[in-house]
Amino acid sequence: MQDITPYLSAASTVIGLIFFIGIVWWAWSSKRRAANQESAELPFDIPDEFSKDES
Numbered sequence: 001m002q003d004i005t006p007y008l009s010a011a012s013t014v015i016g017l018i019f020f021i022g023i024v025w026w027a028w029s030s031k032r033r034a035a036n037q038e039s040a041e042l043p044f045d046i047p048d049e050f051s052k053d054e055s
Helices: 005-027 030-045
Strands: none
8 A cells, every 4th residue: 555655646646736727727718708807897896885975
């Protein structure tokens, strides 16, 4: 069992790296551009809680 441990560790690292690169690729793909732009503008679309006009 001790002989296979380094290989399992290396395999899990490679699989994790592949998943990470896949998620980054998906998030930055051109198909997600509209959704990313909409999400980026959400904080500016929320009305302010406190206004100077209200006392």
